[in-house]
Amino acid sequence: MYSFWNKVNLYGKWRLIHPRYVLRSFKGHLQPSGLTENDSSVTDDPDLQQTQYVSTFNEFWFLSDPALFIHNCYPDNPENQMLPAVKRIRNPRQFMKLPYLTPVFHEFNLKMTSEETCIVDTIDGLAKISFKANRKIAKSMMCDFSLSLDERLGTDASPFDFDSANLVFSSRKKNQFMFEVRCPVEANYLISISGGDIESKSKKVLIRSKIVCKERISDVRTLPIDAGQIGWGFGPVATKAGLSKPKIREPKLFIQPKSARGGRKTTIKMRFSIDKEAVKRKEYQAEICADGKPIDRSKDYVKTNIKSGELQVDCSVPSDGEYALVIKAKDRKEPEFNPICNYLLTTLENEEKVCDEYFDSSDGTSDIDEEISQLQNTIQALTAERDRLKQEMLGQ
Template identity: 25%
Template sequence: MGGGASKTPKQEAPTGYSSVQPTQQPADQTEPDKNQGVSVSIRPPSGYEDEPSGSRRESDTPNSPAEGYRSDGVSGGILDPLQENTKDAANIPVNETGYPPPKPAVNRKSDILRPADIAEGDKRAKQIKPGDANTFEDLAYLLTKGMSRDVQQIRSIFSWVVTQNVQEIEFPANVILDSHMDILRRMRDGQSSYTTLFTLLCRAAHIPCVIIHGIAKSAGYEVGHKDLKHLRNLWNAVFINGGWRFVFPLWACRAVKEHAPGDWTLVDLKVNAISERIDIDEDSVSTTSDHYFLTDPEEFIHRCFPDKPDWQLLRTPLTKDEFLDMPLLMPPFFDYKLKLLTKPKCVLNSKDGMCNISIKSPQIEDMLMTYELYYDVRESGSSLPSGVPMDRCVAIMQQKGRIAFSVRFLHPGIYRLDIHGSLIGNALSLLGSFKLVCNKTRDNIKPYPCNPDIGFGPNLITNQKIGNQVCILLAIPQKGEYVLQINNRWMEEPEFQNVCNYLLEAGDGEKKPRNYETPSEKKLRCQLHESLRSKDPVFVKRAIDQFCKSGLEDSGETQQARDRLVYLKLSKGLRDSINRRNLEALEESVQQAKSSKFSHKLQPLIQKAEEEVADLKKTDKHAHDILEMNLLTVTELRNYKTPKPIVHDVMKATFILLGERQDLLEDWMDVQNLMWKIGKEALMKRIENFDKDSVDEKLVKVAARCLKPYDEDMAHATSAGCGTFYVWANKIVSEYANDEKNEKQHQTSSHYKSSSKREYSATDPYSGDEDEGVDNELDQFSLDGDDSTDPRGRSNHSHDGVNNPDDIRHHEADDGYNS
C-alpha cells in the first residue's frame, strides 16, 4: 500500500469521484506469506532522486449548463449551478408587515426538529402533485392540512419544493399567471428561483418567511479569494417555534459534483483508493440535503453572508473580512460533528516548510478520511520540477480521537488541500478545502518514506480487520524515518490488505541531559515546594501531578508532597466525621488515622473523634434497649387506661425530648395517640433517628422536671417498658447536665476556652484557626529526620522558612496555582 510509486490518472480535473482513476499499488519489500493472516513490511527512509513525479490533472471547466441551471450573475462565463436568479426576487417584498425582528433563536435545530416531523412532512409532500391545486393558497392548504406543529408544516412545504423536477412537469397551455405552476415553468426556463417558490408557499400558509440577499461560497467560489461580487445569491429564513431559521432550498435539492475552478493541477489523490474499500449502504444515499433545512447560524455563516448583519442571526455578527477568512467547511463536516483544531482560516501559511490541519470528533473512530492535493501553477509562478514525489508529501495521522493531515512542502508554491471523509456505510463526501501557501521550504526536508492510502495509526479498517492482539518487535538499523506496514487477510480472502501503518523515527539515542530549567519548569518546582506548606489538598494534588508529568529531576520533594496530601486527607476525614457524628464514619476515620504514620500528629483530632464514638455508643446502647423491647411490653404501655403517674411522666419526658409540646401531653389519651403512630412518626423510629445534640436546652430541663420525683428502680418496679424508657430519657438529661457543668469549668481556663468549645468546620476544614498545634507541627513533618539538601545545596530544614509558623500560607481551592 502507499505512495511509493507514482500514479497515472487521466490528465483532466475531476468533476466527481467517478472520474478519479484507481491508485496503483507499489510492490512491498517483503512478499507476504499466503498461509498467514498478517504480514508486516518496513519501508526505509529515502530521498526523491530518480523517482517519478506525482500525477497531475488539469481542472476542467464546464462549458454548458445542466438542465435548469442559470447563467446570470456569474463572471468569466463559468456557470454556477448553486446561484439563484436574483432578478426574479426583486419583484417580491423581502418581508411583510408584522414580522418579528431578526434575532438569534434560543434553541438549536436538534432541539425542535424530530424524526417524526421529517417523516410526516416528507410523506405529505410526496402525496401532492403540482396539478392538484390551482393557486398557492390551495397548494399550501393541501400541504399543511391537519398538521398541528409549525415545524411539520414547513417541512412539508420544503420537501415539496426541493423534490420538484421542473424538466419533467407537463405544463398546461393556459397556466394561471403568478400561480405555482407559472413559477415552476419559469424555473424550468431559468427565469425564477427555488427561493421565490418557497417564499410564496410559506406566506400562503401564513408562515413568516423572508428573502435574504447576500453573497455565498457556491460552486464558483475559489478558496482564499476575496472578491466575491460575482457570487450574489438568495436564501430564506422562516419564523417557527419562536425563532428565525435558515432554509436554502436550492442548495438542499442540488447536489453538485465538486470541480476545481482556476488553474489547479491535481498532484496527489487518495479518494479512489479509499472509495474502493468502503461498503456503501445504498439506503443511506439521499437526493436532498437536510443540512440546509433550519440550519443553525453558526454553521450557515461558513458559506453564506447576508447584506444585513442582523440576518446572520448570530449574537456577535461577523465582519465581511472575517467571513472571507473562514475555512470552507461543507455540510458533512457539521453533520459528522467534526471540530477543527487548527487555526480556523481558509488560507494557511507553512511554517518551516510544513503545515498541519487537525480535526476531531466523537465519531472519529468510525470514520475514514482521505484527501486531494492541488498545485496552482499560475499563482505559484512556476511549474513543479520533475522528480518531486508529490504523492509522498501528505501524511494522514490518526491518534487519540483526532486525525491530522501533515503536509511537507517539497517545492514552494500555492497548494489546495481538499479533505474527504465518511462514516461506516456512507460514500465519501467533501468535508472542507484549504489553501496552503509555502513561500520557502526547509533545506533538508524529505518526503515521507511512503504514503499509505489509509494513513498512519489505527483506524476504522484496523478495527474491522484485526480481531486479536498483534505484538511486533522492531530493531531500527540506523537513524531516519521508517514506515511499519501491517497487512491482513481472512482465510477466504485471496490477497492481503493493508490495515494499519506506523511512522517510525529513529534518532541519535537518548537526549542529552540539561543543566538548567526553563521558566515553566522552575514554576512547577516552586509550586511543588509551596504545596509542602499548603492546607489545600486540591492544590497539593495538582502540584504533584504537574511536577511528575514534567519529568523533572526529583530530589525527594514529590514524596514529601504525597505525605502532606495523605495527612490532609486524614485530617479532613476526621473533621468531617466528627461534624457528621456518624458512628461508622468516625470508627473508619479513627482506624485510618491510627494506622498511618501521622497518628501522633493527629492525636488531638483522634481523641476528639474517639470521644464522639464513645458518646454515640452510649446513646445507641440505651436506644438499642428500647428498640429490642418485646412488642407486648410496648403494647402494655399503650393499653393503660389510667396509668400510674410515673408511667405518664416517663412517657411525657420521652416525647418532650423527641420534640413534642408539653401542653399537648398532659392528657394520657394524647400520649397514647403518639404511641400508636406508625411509619416515620412511629415512636421506635423516632428514637432510632434521635440526635441528642439537636435537643433544645429548655426541653431537656422540662424533661428533667418530669423525671425528678423518680429513680430507675421505681420505674423498673412499675413495668419493664416504663423502666427502659426511663433509662433512655434520664441518660439524655444526665449527659446534658454533665456537658453544661464541664463547659462552665472549661471557661475558667483560657486553654479550654480556645480549643474545647471550638466547632470543627466542614466548610473550611483547613482554616489556620483550627488545631494550631497540629497544623504547625505538620508544617515540619515532611522535613523531620531528613538532613538531605536540595539540588542547589541548601538544607531542606530551612527551605523557604518552612519551619516558621508565621510563613504558613493558606491556599483556597482556586488560588495560587499560577503564582
C-alpha cells in the same frame, strides 16, 4: 457570487432556510447498478435506459444552525447572521478567510482543532490541518485527500517531480485527525480532505484549503509509503481485522537505529488485543518499508507473535531515516495479506517534538476517553448477552 435565502419565524423564533440548496435535483440514466449521474458535457445516449430526474432533500440547509450557516453564506445585513454580536463576522474579508467546511463536515459533527482559516501559512515548509470527531463517528471514519500545486512563488523554477500522495502525513490518534503537508517548493497548494464511513464506497469532501508556502521545507523528503485511506495510526480497518486496545496510540514514533549506542531506544514494542474469533480465522504479519517497498532483510527488523490473545510486534530500523511499519492481516483461507495499520518510524526528530505534535485531552484524545469507550463496549456486550438469555428463557 450572490445568493438568496430565507429567514422564517417559527413559534416566535427566527430560523434560516436556503431553498435552492434544500431541494436539489440531478439527471441520470437508470442502470442495473442504480442511477448514474450525467456529465453535463455528455449528450443523452439512446442506447442507455430512460433518463430520470431525481430530487434530494438536504436537511443541512433547512432550519440551519446560524453558527454553521455563516461558513457558506454572508448576509448584507449583519443582523441577519443571527449570531451574538461578539461572534458575528465583521466584514467580507473576514468571511472569505473562514475555513471552507462542507455541509458533510457538519453532518458528521466534526470540529476544527487547527486554525480556522481557508488559507494556511506554512511554518518551516510545513502546514497542518486538524479536526476531531466524537468517539462514535471516529471509530468508523476513514479519510482521504488530494493535494495539487496551484501556483509557483518566488524565482525557484526547479521541476516539481514529487508524488503528492507521499507529501501528506494523514494520521489519526483516537478521535483526532491531522494532515501534515510537506511543501518541497515555494508555491501555493490546494488540498481537499474527504471522509466517510469505512463501509461507504466513496468519501465526500469535508474541507478545502489553500496552503501558502513562502519558504520550502529545508530537508525535503517524501513519506516511505503511500498510506492511502488507511492513513497513519490505529484505525477502523485494524478494528475490522480483529485488533483493539493498541498499547501505543501515536502514529509517528521516534526510534534510534540498531547501530546506535548509549542505551537509547532501538526497539519499539507494539501490542494489540485480538478478538477471540479473529484469533481463530486471521493471520497477521508486519514489515518495515521504505521507498514504497519492504526494505532488504525486513524480517531481521520486525518480529510478530501471537500470545495469550495479543498480537506482539517488535520492530527496529537499520539506519537513520524514515520508515513505515506496515501491519497486515488476512483470513486463513485467503492467499494474500492486506495492510490494516501503518506507523511512521523516524530517527530524524527528537522524541519530545514527536509527542508534542498531538493535542491534549481538551481535543478528545485523553486516556479517559478510551476508558469511556471501553466501558460503552462492555455495556453493549453485556446488554446483548442479557437479551440473548432472555430469549432463551422465553423459548423454554
